[in-house]
Amino acid sequence: MRPLTNEETTTLFEKLAKYIGSNIKHLIDRSDETYCFRLHKDRVYYLSEKMVRVASSIGRDQLGSAGVCFGKFTKTGKFTLHVTALDYLAQYAKHKIWIKPNGEMTYLYGNNVVKAHLGRITDDTPEHTGVVIFSMTDMPLGFGVTARSTAEMKKLQPTDIIVFHQADVGEYLRSEDTLL
Secondary structure, eight states: OEEOOHHHHHHHHHHHHHHHGGGHHHHHSOSSSOEEEEEETTEEEEEEHHHHHHHTTSOTTTOOOOSEEEEEEOTTSOEEEOGGGHHHHHHHOSSEEEEOHHHHHHHHTTOOEEGGGEEEEOTTOOTTOEEEEEETTSOEEEEEEESSOHHHHTTSOTTSEEEEEEEETTHHHHTHHHHO
16 A cells, blocks of 8 residues: 555545535544545555554555545546445535435436436535435435536426436445455
């Protein structure tokens, strides 16, 4: 495991800022313990400094993972968030969408969210911004990118897409071999 370079850190924080905005500081400046991001085999892990010291005693080839996998860097240098980061995104999200129970399963199968499934949405959510999707019982289901702003969503037909799917908790079953 190695620390992220400045370029990698910038790319990671830009991606996280789309979903949690300035709440990134809450990930780093925690009152309980010092946490950091580390890179291991193109994957970015979020873990405590104490865990970093423990993981450093394990060989690179023997270490599978340590901490929470936030995502991975592609070969082109872009960062892709994984569903494993959902707990932290949900905790610090700026914009949220709640979907009705009849839309939960279609979303969990990897489909986009349509207006008919919209239960609630945070006010003034802009177009093309990251949102965390919740069930009506406040359980985080996944995250995506809005297709329209809150004001435009009111004028749409029930079958129009309002959120483009990025990741959902159904991925734990659909692609369990590639998550870690």
